[in-house]
Amino acid sequence: MRSSMKELVGIMVFVALVACVPLVTESGVLLNFVMMALYATLLAQAWNILGGFGGQFSFGHALFFGTGAYIQAIVQLQGGLNAWTALGLAVVGSAGVGVFVGALSFRYGLKGSYFALVTLAFAEVFRILALSVPFTGAGVGLMLPLQESFANMQFGSRKGYIYVVLGFVAAALLVTWWLKNSRFGAYLQAVRDNEDAARAIGVSPFGVKLGAIALSAGFMGAGGAFYVQVFQYIDPSIAYGAHTSVEALVAAIVGGLGTLWGPVLGAVVLHVLADITRNLFGELPGINMVIYGVVLVAIVMFMPRGIGGLRATVQSVWRGLRQKNGGRRG
Amino acid sequence: MFDFSILFPSLLNGLTTGAVYALIALGLTLIYGVLHIINFAHGAALMVALYAVYMLKQHFGIDPYMALPLVVPGMFVLGYVLQRVIINRASHGKDENILLVTLGLSIILENAALLFFKSDTRTIDTAYTLTTVAIGPAMIALPKLVAFAGALAVSGLLLWVVGKTDLGRAIRAVAKEKHGAKLMGIDVDHVYAMSFGIGLACLGAAACFLLPAYYVNPQVGNGFVLVAFTVVVLGGMGSFGGALLGGLLIGVVESLGGLYLGESLGQIGIFVIFIAVLLFRPQGLFGAKA
Numbered sequence: 207m208r209s210s211m212k213e214l215v216g217i218m219v220f221v222a223l224v225a226c227v228p229l230v231t232e233s234g235v236l237l238n239f240v241m242m243a244l245y246a247t248l249l250a251q252a253w254n255i256l257g258g259f260g261g262q263f264s265f266g267h268a269l270f271f272g273t274g275a276y277i278q279a280i281v282q283l284q285g286g287l288n289a290w291t292a293l294g295l296a297v298v299g300s301a302g303v304g305v306f307v308g309a310l311s312f313r314y315g316l317k318g319s320y321f322a323l324v325t326l327a328f329a330e331v332f333r334i335l336a337l338s339v340p341f342t343g344a345g346v347g348l349m350l351p352l353q354e355s356f357a358n359m360q361f362g363s364r365k366g367y368i369y370v371v372l373g374f375v376a377a378a379l380l381v382t383w384w385l386k387n388s389r390f391g392a393y394l395q396a397v398r399d400n401e402d403a404a405r406a407i408g409v410s411p412f413g414v415k416l417g418a419i420a421l422s423a424g425f426m427g428a429g430g431a432f433y434v435q436v437f438q439y440i441d442p443s444i445a446y447g448a449h450t451s452v453e454a455l456v457a458a459i460v461g462g463l464g465t466l467w468g469p470v471l472g473a474v475v476l477h478v479l480a481d482i483t484r485n486l487f488g489e490l491p492g493i494n495m496v497i498y499g500v501v502l503v504a505i506v507m508f509m510p511r512g513i514g515g516l517r518a519t520v521q522s523v524w525r526g527l528r529q530k531n532g533g534r535r536g
Numbered sequence: 537m538f539d540f541s542i543l544f545p546s547l548l549n550g551l552t553t554g555a556v557y558a559l560i561a562l563g564l565t566l567i568y569g570v571l572h573i574i575n576f577a578h579g580a581a582l583m584v585a586l587y588a589v590y591m592l593k594q595h596f597g598i599d600p601y602m603a604l605p606l607v608v609p610g611m612f613v614l615g616y617v618l619q620r621v622i623i624n625r626a627s628h629g630k631d632e633n634i635l636l637v638t639l640g641l642s643i644i645l646e647n648a649a650l651l652f653f654k655s656d657t658r659t660i661d662t663a664y665t666l667t668t669v670a671i672g673p674a675m676i677a678l679p680k681l682v683a684f685a686g687a688l689a690v691s692g693l694l695l696w697v698v699g700k701t702d703l704g705r706a707i708r709a710v711a712k713e714k715h716g717a718k719l720m721g722i723d724v725d726h727v728y729a730m731s732f733g734i735g736l737a738c739l740g741a742a743a744c745f746l747l748p749a750y751y752v753n754p755q756v757g758n759g760f761v762l763v764a765f766t767v768v769v770l771g772g773m774g775s776f777g778g779a780l781l782g783g784l785l786i787g788v789v790e791s792l793g794g795l796y797l798g799e800s801l802g803q804i805g806i807f808v809i810f811i812a813v814l815l816f817r818p819q820g821l822f823g824a825k826a
């Protein structure tokens with residue numbers, strides 16, 4: 207079997223296994239854990255599309271998260287449309303903001319630190335705007351009334367939410383798989399590795415990066431919309447605050463950039479870590495983020511390819527050793 | 537609307553704030569100019585310095601201005617060690633890694649402060665906190681005037697160090713041509729760490745000048761970090777004169793923006809400038825390199 211087919215089967219098995227969890231357990235703690243881990247996975251996968259495959263490190267992905275969240279809330283509250291329509295609009299709207307920011311930044315060739323800075327600044331501008339204009343509820347935020355029903359995408363238990371977010375995670379996995387195996391994905395990785403060389407062989411870096419930021423922003427917006435459905439509340443600092451940007455990028459980097467399973471692994475590992483610290487230290491403010499920061503620094507320092515890259519590193523060392531031994535024998 | 541008696545105090549206020557922005561930005565631009573990295577932990581380091589000044593005042597009764605000889609060397613050592621022990625080692629020669637490591641450091645510092653000091657906003661009381669001085673039709677708080685003079689003095693000192701001393705020559709040599717500098721017998725890693733240390737020492741000075749008229753909380757650095765980036769980008773990355781002028785300019789823009797658009801929306805003026813400069817003139821107003 208080709209390795210790409212193996213990966214596809216892997217995705218199907220993963221989704222099927224997670225889909226079974228709500229069928230076999232009633233434990234609220236476990237269901238909540240699965241839901242939050244999937245949600246963190248979605249954010250990490252969204253960041254990975256642009257950061258991992260496109261090599262464009264955004265420090266302001268909260269921009270797309272917040273936009274999705276606000277569209278989801280406003281469309282329902284003021285537009286009177288149902289939650290599923292709102293979700294579609296949230297994804298499209300966030301992707302649109304992504305294209306806007308991307309078109310501006312990539313048009314002028316912003317790369318590396320400059321791109322990170324400009325995304326950060328855009329998130330901050332949106333935060334201040336959300337604080338200042340009336341239709342976002344300003345500093346008070348927006349509250350979604352509690353009305354459990356399928357049309358409102360509000361469920362009595364975590365199970366319903368798990369299926370919604372699992373749907374998005376599955377879609378993000380498929381998109382990532384497609385990036386690994388398609389022409390577009392190859393272009394994107396070529397641009398990441400050497401933009402000039404990619405241009406020389408006829409790839410348009412601008413168009414390719416624009417496509418990547420649209421996909422990335424769309425999934426991030428879905429994450430924001432999902433957040434609003436679960437917690438039924440959004441305000442400017444939750445929507446556009448730095449912690450969402452950080453959570454997404456740390457999970458992707460810890461797991462392994464530009465890989466299929468890295469963001470899943472990273473999100474789950476960080477989530478387990480956060481739960482353990484919560485049990486050890488209680489609800490101390492800031493302790494979670496301290497650990498995220500330490501893990502980020504440690505990973506960059508000692509495992510630049512992430513946890514997912516550990517196997518590849520070990521394998522290559524092992525192969526190297528074997529070759530050396532083989533060479534000696536021959 | 538353009539009444540001079542309103543405009544003038546606002547302008548003056550902007551200039552005094554701008555001088556402190558310039559000082560913070562000078563540290564950032566020095567680090568960028570030499571190490572070619574963007575120090576995302578700059579705001580968090582400022583926050584650490586502000587807490588140091590605060591603790592010295594609350595626990596040992598040391599006046600913020602008297603704390604200068606303690607806080608400035610303290611921040612220098614912190615910067616030197618951070619660069620030498622963590623940032624340099626984690627970089628593996630890639631800029632993205634430095635970006636991520638300094639981001640990680642800022643997360644750690646900010647949230648450690650949250651852990652130890654809670655999210656309370658703290659201020660200190662000094663005999664001169666509420667003293668004001670009349671300049672023409674304007675009344676300016678004395679600490680702000682001191683901050684203005686102090687920030688300019690420290691900036692001048694920094695320019696002298698970089699321009700006239702042996703260390704400054706080494707710093708400029710490394711900034712220009714790292715391999716050449718190495719061949720001339722300059723210890724590049726040491727110069728890197730010195731630059732980072734001096735950059736953070738600027739923050740120590742800024743913190744001493746700021747606190748009498750300002751406050752500290754774990755997030756306080758965030759407000760300054762984007763402003764400092766704006767100043768640095770506006771002045772041209774790595775340009776000292778640009779950072780000085782940029783700082784004053786941004787201070788005035790913020791002050792006037794606040795006057796005409798209100799406190800929170802006034803902040804947008806800064807970010808709009810930031811994004812516009814990044815997009816249309818990334819080399820900055822005074823930067824040479826295109």
